[in-house]
Amino acid sequence: MSKSSQSIQPMLIDRFGRQVTYVRLSVTDRCDLRCVYCMSDDMTFVPREQLLTLEEISRIGRLFVELGVNKIRISGGEPLTRRNILQVFQSLGELDGLHDLTITTNGTLLTRYAQDLKDAGVTRINVSLDSLDSDRFTSITRNGKLQKTLDGIDAALEMGFKNVKLNTVVLKNRNHDETHKLVEFVRQRNMDISFIEEMPLGVIGDHDRAEAYYSSDQIRADLSKHYDLSATDETTGGPASYYRMPDSQSKVGFISPHSHNFCESCNRVRVTAEGSLLLCLGQEHSIDLRRAVRANPLDDEAVKQAIIDSMQIKPKGHDFDLSRPAVIMRHMNATGG
Secondary structure, three states: OOOOOOOOOOOOEOOOOOEOOEEEEEOOOOOOOOOOOOOOOOOOOOOHHHOOOHHHHHHHHHHHHHOOOOEEEEEOOOHHHOOOOHHHHHHHOOOOOOOEEEEEEOOOOHHHHHHHHHHHOOOEEEEEOOOOOHHHHHHHHOOOOHHHHHHHHHHHHHHOOOEEEEEEEOOOOOOHHHHHHHHHHHHHHOOEEEEEOOOOEOOOOOOOHHHHOOOHHHHHHHHHOOOOOEEEOOOOOOOOEEEEOOOOOOEEEEEOOOOOOOHHHOOEEEEOOOOEEEOOOOOOOEEEHHHHHHHOOOOHHHHHHHHHHHHHHOOOOOOOEOOEOOEOOOOHHHHOO
């Protein structure tokens, strides 16, 4: 495995003194599921010719690492539906200075790709799983089969990744009563889990976000009836706050954009599948990174300067409001999970 010997100099500092060390690269807005909180049932996807090429995604990832980023998460949509996507993982897995190469996936294709991801250098896998009840799972995903995701989780666990974690979006009267069952699921497998408050991105039909909102405080109160949860300062570089249980190796995390704003310590930016560099999940501050890449096919320094300059428009925080979408036209599948 070839490694660059170039030293890594952190250079991505925003106006508020926060250093960006974590990039989420979306490789597609397409998905084989249609989760109610993520997209409309009748989504119109981005034409394939407007997407970044695999080579451009790999180049962008490399340039971010040269600017001091040490964690990259590949997301979508469902990233494993992108044809030949393993090329990106293989390219990024060779980068010196990249300590954490992860993927967020719905798990449906892990039985096919888990071994290849491990071989490419992926360190951790996050699997989105919102219910252990097959009928509920199908209702939330609109078309999914629970067993495919469970089989994918098993396949990932067999590969021995550094960590395989569940991500669960908790919706009142949809799955909020399953948090105990989901924690038991991860405890039995020495996995971790993060419970996520729904992000208000895009108009998604008749799904009422305010009605479905269930706070991290409510989830933690529910779980405290079953477990002795103790706060820990452990982190995986993202926005989750973690809790430990004395009788288990599993951690329980909470991602709380509404009830416990995590913007003050934000170290993240996102690149959409079309090449927009989003400086905040819940704001429209962005630059057209695809244009910069295509205007400078041989000039890495020009592209890196565009990234450095973008730090000056990174906002202090998001503007989430459950009564309206923070960003009307950008759904979560287009933003990158």
